[in-house]
Amino acid sequence: MAAKGEQTREHILATAEKLILQRGYSGTSIERIISESGITKGGFFYHFDGKNDLAKHLILRYLEQDAVFFNGLLERARALTEDPLQQLLIFLKLMGEAMTDLPGSHPGCLVASFTYESHQFDAEVRRLNAEGILSWRRIFIEQLTEIIEKYPMKIELPLDNLADMLTSIIEGGIVISRCLDDKNVLPNQILQFRNYIRLLFEDA
Amino acid sequence: MAAKGEQTREHILATAEKLILQRGYSGTSIERIISESGITKGGFFYHFDGKNDLAKHLILRYLEQDAVFFNGLLERARALTEDPLQQLLIFLKLMGEAMTDLPGSHPGCLVASFTYESHQFDAEVRRLNAEGILSWRRIFIEQLTEIIEKYPMKIELPLDNLADMLTSIIEGGIVISRCLDDKNVLPNQILQFRNYIRLLFEDA
DNA sequence: GGAAAGATACCGACCAGTTAGTATTAAATA
DNA sequence: TATTTAATACTAACTGGTCGGTATCTTTCC
Known part of the structure; x- marks a missing residue:
């Protein structure tokens, strides 16, 4: 304790x-x-040591918890199948379920919130904020790299763009969910991205 | 004048x-x-009449300008082709180009910014904010409705989810662009969505 | 046509309350 | 008893907002 x-x-x-x-x-x-x-x-x-120091520790804590969440789902997906594409599809389904099980709309993403007030923070908080987005990109690119070793992509495109699309979907889904106070929007958006992944990698 | x-x-x-x-x-x-x-x-x-009144007029002005922007691109796309699917693809390409031509990263979306401070506004400003998202959804559903009359969808899914995906992509792309200070992220995300639309509606 | 009245578009001093933060002291805990 | 954790009183700066005022323009009336 x-x-x-x-x-x-x-x-x-x-x-x-x-x-x-x-x-x-x-x-x-x-x-x-x-x-x-x-x-x-x-x-x-x-x-x-002040309000900016609070912000710094908030973002550090947030990114740590997010990493635990994402990596937890990825590990669960990896335990269920060896196929990297199925791992990603399972990961996305698990994420969608996690978002569905929230008591209300997703409360929001601290990275996005801080981005919309970026001029209120010092350079270190802004750097940590950016580091958050980059770490999500890296996690997803890792998984996508394993996928394209086994499955050809129907449309040739850079992996960082595709990796960022999951972040976009989550950030955008959160905004729409909160704005409309509709908790189903975010899970639905995640499942859309899942559809896109299937269309990109699975045979028709 | x-x-x-x-x-x-x-x-x-x-x-x-x-x-x-x-x-x-x-x-x-x-x-x-x-x-x-x-x-x-x-x-x-x-x-x-005060700071909240400023917020109200800001969001009204923002939604008016956004409607002009979206409808302008849609009208241009409609002038170029009669096919509803091609209209959407052209619309997305034009939007991607418009985002590429911005001098820097996209400055941000007022609707998202206000959503991340939603408890600071009165009910009317929050309602107008939600109205913004709903108006975007309606515009995109209109176009998608014309498309599915002519083209079958490879994956059966609700149109409001697909319409919302464009909003998600834009909101999320803006957050990543600003956070990483990389103006190419948003156009790239829009083109990703365009890929998804092609995979959903075009023959392989 | 010029004076008076009214409308428009601001200025800037002031106010009460809130803010982030500090200095000092006190209580809790190991 | 030393360290950790917290409370209290206070400060200076900032905040949203009000109010009495000015300058300029327009309209009305004689």
């Missing part, structure tokens, strides 16, 4: 992320964060 | 949109907007 301080720190981060995804980073005051998480200003500043 | 007041108002809106896409709505103070647009606080409050 983590130290008392670690628990408080994690609680602050969880609360801050929730509020920031609702109102944006600038629209979420430290006052609102401490009020909702039940600590005081001194407690906040004991754990964080 | 619009009245002096109309010109000032449009100037405030253009400046506000640029700044809000950089720092978010909450991260953009009225002070920053008036400073950058060269008027005073009183001048601002002469034109707008």
Whole structure:
């Protein structure tokens, strides 16, 4: 069990992320964060060197959790089949199911949220933000590389574009889901991308 | 030529949109907007009934300009061919070119930006925001409806999901473009969607 | 046609409240 | 008892918004 301080720190981060995804980073005051998480200003500043430092640790935490989520689904897919194409299709189906099982619309992506306020952060937070997108690209390119060794692509196209398309679909699906308050949009979009992958690699 | 007041108002809106896409709505103070647009606080409050009113007029203006843009490309595509599928493919190519011709990365989508700060707005601004996504869906469904009257779909799927995919691609492509500061990502994503449309409707 | 009144388009000082952050002190814990 | 964790009071700057005002233009009236 983590130290008392670690628990408080994690609680602050969880609360801050929730509020920031609702109102944006600038629209979420430290006052609102401490009020909702039940600590005081001194407690906040004991754990964080300021609001930008909070942002930095939020994005680090977010990317770590996302990596765990993506890699967890990939490992499950890999355990179920040896075929790299089927692994990706299973991965996408599992992701769609995970999004369907959310209690409401997806709360949002911190990377996108920070991107839409990019001028409010220092260079390090912006760099970590970009690093997030690049790490997703790398994960997907790895899988796609295994696929094209075994299956020819119906349309020749760069793998980073195709890898980015999954990120696009997720980011865009989140925006539409939240905007329309319709939790089914994101899973449906993921399944669309799955259709595209099938059309690209499977025989008719 | 619009009245002096109309010109000032449009100037405030253009400046506000640029700044809000950089720092978010909450991260953009009225002070920053008036400073950058060269008027005073009183001048601002002469034109707008407050910051939320500014947001309302920003989203109305944004959706109007977007409709003009989308419908302009669609009309051009329709002028070039009678075939609904080719119209969509041309439309997507034209859109990709328009995104390629931007001086830098796409500045951002106001609907997505406002969605990521949704709790900072009143119900009317949120409703207008949702209306934007729905209007895009309607435009694309119209075109897709004409296509499926003539071409069978290789995978049976709801048209609103497919229509939403273009919105997803654009929203997601914008996030990746900005985050990585790479202006080619968005056009490439649009062309990916175009590939998917071809695979769905064209014979192999 | 010129004076008076009204409309338009702002200016800038001021206000109350909120903000991020600091200094000091206190409580909890190992 | 030393360290960790937190509370409290406070500060200076910033925020959204109000209000009394000015300058200019337009309309009305004599």
